[in-house]
Amino acid sequence: MPFYPPSWVPKLPFDPPDSIPICDFMLEETWGRHPLGYSRPPFTCGLSGKAYSSLEVRERVDYLARALSKELGWSPNSGSEWDKVIGVFSVNTLDTLPLAWATHRLGGIQSPANAAYSAAELEYQLKNSGATVLFTCVPLLSIAKEAAKKAGIPDNRIYILDLPKEFTGGKTAPNGMKTVDNLISEGEKLPRLEPLAWKSGDGARKTAFLCYSSGTSGLPKGVMISHRNVIANTLQIAAYEKKFRDAKIGVGNQSDYIENALGLLPMSHIYGLVVICHASVYRGDGVVVLPKFEFATTLQAIESYKINSLYLVPPIIILMTKNKDTLAKYDLSSVWSIFTGAAPLGQETAEDLQNIFPSWKIRQGYGLTETSTVVCSSSPDDIWFGSSGSLLPGIECKIVTPEGKEVTGYDEPGELLVKSPSVVLGYLNNDKANKETFQDGYMLTGDEAVIRKAPSGYEHVFIVDRIKELIKVKGHQVAPAELEAHLLTHPAVNDCAVIQVPDDAAGEVPKAFVVKSPAVGLEENDRVLARNIQKHVEEHKARYKWIVGGIEFIDAIPKSPSGKILRRYLRDKEKEARRAKGAKL
Structure with missing residues (x-):
């Protein structure tokens, strides 16, 4: 059965228009955009202060x-x-x-x-x-x-x-x-x-952005994102967040509340492009632009420009939790909300950040280039760490098992399928990928998800991991993201990634690549430290989730600019090492 947004989520104020370009939607007030004369400067340079x-x-x-x-x-x-x-x-x-x-x-x-x-x-x-x-x-x-x-x-x-x-x-x-x-x-x-x-339908047919994504597999593919796709997701985000933005000023007029948002994430990535640069500006918010991530520069910009909402990715949040002393040097009191996406944020990491900043609303969203972009998001009134929140208005989804059975209840995992006016036109000149990814009005995400009912009573979406990256241990599925989140709670672990390696008895077992914390002394024995980290998992996780494949210490975890762990590079590295030793691949 399809899953729909919870009852508290409002409907879209109007159907996303299909006969206008994005520029008109963003720069005219006809379609609900915050009045231009009363908006914050859309983009302010976080280094020089220059703005228009x-x-x-x-x-x-x-x-x-x-x-x-x-x-x-x-x-x-x-x-x-x-x-x-x-x-x-x-x-x-x-x-x-x-x-x-x-x-x-x-x-x-x-x-x-x-x-x-x-x-x-x-x-x-x-x-x-x-x-x-x-x-x-x-x-x-x-x-x-x-x-x-x-x-x-x-x-x-x-x-x-x-x-x-x-x-x-x-x-x-x-x-x-x-x-x-x-x-x-x-x-x-x-x-x-x-x-x-333009005539009716041109905005839904014409490509506005051609972003590149690997999709569920293969080389980067050009994703054809229409004008209506971006307009739809901007409206979906604005409608979803209207309730709690209104609550900040105690009135029912969203246009009265505006804020400063952090514009650090790449504008070339769908998260930065739509969530930060379109949805924020449409609501009248200001985006404080930084050209690249430098920890001290980012913290200084938050203090100087009194930024209210931080749009981040998990690696930056992990860095924050590992550097409390640095955070304490800056006035971050203007911040009320953290929004993270592009990769899963583990429950343990969210809890660590909440302990440092008890008043912050730590929210997580999920989306893809192919859904342009947000599918679900945490409401500040209904946060459940580990969850990616609830479906946005106008979105429906299905969960389908590997056997093709449609999930009808809670807590049963399967591939997430999404239907939304923001689902893109398809991949450029790639019929094979289009047939594999877009079927019967749904986008097949390639992500394993589960629907659970939160303590609030509302349905939440949990993204388990990429289906192709799940580790199968004696028939059990192990999500690398779950183990990574737990490993990061160990004081000796500064960053980590988990992959599968072959095992004669279990089929596959987890192996962890770990970047040591600077606090780890040079005199500490790697073998002893690795065993200590393994025990940390064994004390908290089921036996089939233990790091049986071992711990390997490396200098850095390969990641995309949006923070996704590039596990395929580590898998290739592991295969080469095993091949050199004549081991089974």
Whole structure:
């Protein structure tokens, strides 16, 4: 049977419009956006303090669209969106989203790339997306140029997103290269563009963002995210959170409460792109933009800009719980809410953070690029550590066992299937992946989940782990995320990851890769320390969950920029080591 949002979750205020571009939805007040003149500056640089008001951002988007139209020969109503693909390879900047909205104003597509990419990885995305233009930033310019050249993008179609000198070390765009500010100055002198002549359904059919995801398996695939997908999830988040935002001021008008949000996570990732940069701005909040994560810089920005909501990923939360003395040096009293996603946050880690900050609401959400983005989220009034909260309005889901049986009750695991107006159009030029992932109106997530009833009486979604990463010990399923969360409670463990290794008797057993805490002395014996960590698990977990495959100490756990543990790298490392020893693979 399908599962639906709890009774307390309101319905959407109106159906997500399907005939407008994202830029109109975000920069006009027609569709419920917080009044522009009474919003906080949408984006403020957390290093320099530079900011533009909502009205100024709307003006900058207009001027930038005019300049791009002349520069590139693109007009709003000519050609397909696939003729107007702009690649973006940059750290976070004040103009990353205004550039996207200017692209949408021309009926084009923005394809954001991970700022940690190598030239070869960026080249793949540029070629696969069909991008003919690339925006980058000064620190990444050499990689961008190398990739662009191999992808057939000439130097005169590479442009620079401006960054504060505090970040670039005083370096500016090379002579002859145009920046976003240059383009906006040119656009101010150009005539207005013709309006987009969209008919009903165009917003649901046309791609706005082409983000790249591995999906449930394989190489990164271009995920076609429509205008309506982003609009729908923005409305879903706003409607879901209206009740407790209203409660902060004791009235029934959401538009009266606005706050500052942390804009640290990559704007190239769906979490940063939709949850932070669209939902926050739509509600009138300000996003304090940081180009990269540095612990002290982030804490200082929270103090200086009195940030209220922190959008984080588990590795940063783990770092916070391991560095209480550093936290104590900063005034974090403005914070009331933590929201985490992109990877599971273990119950133990959440409890550790709550002990440090008892008043903080520690919330978790779940979503994917393919659901653009949030599927479920914790309400501040109904937090259950380990849970990813309840379904957002307009979403339904199913749990299906490996045998194809549809789960009808609680506490029975299976693959999570999601139906929502935010579920994307599909993967670009990949019929095989589309058939595997999108079936009968549902998106097959590849994640194992279980529905449980919270003490409050409401249904919560628990994400157990990626189905392909679950460890099968004598028929029992062991979730790496559960063991990782428990290992992190050991004082000698600074970070960790768990994978499966072959075992003659059990089929598979867990093995842990551990980064030692700085508190561990050099004189401590690794063998003794490893056994001590294993005992920590044995004292608290069922026998089949014990770390029988051993403990291996490493310098760092491989992770994506969004905080996901890249276990496949560790599995490959383990296979190579076992092959070298002639062991069974």
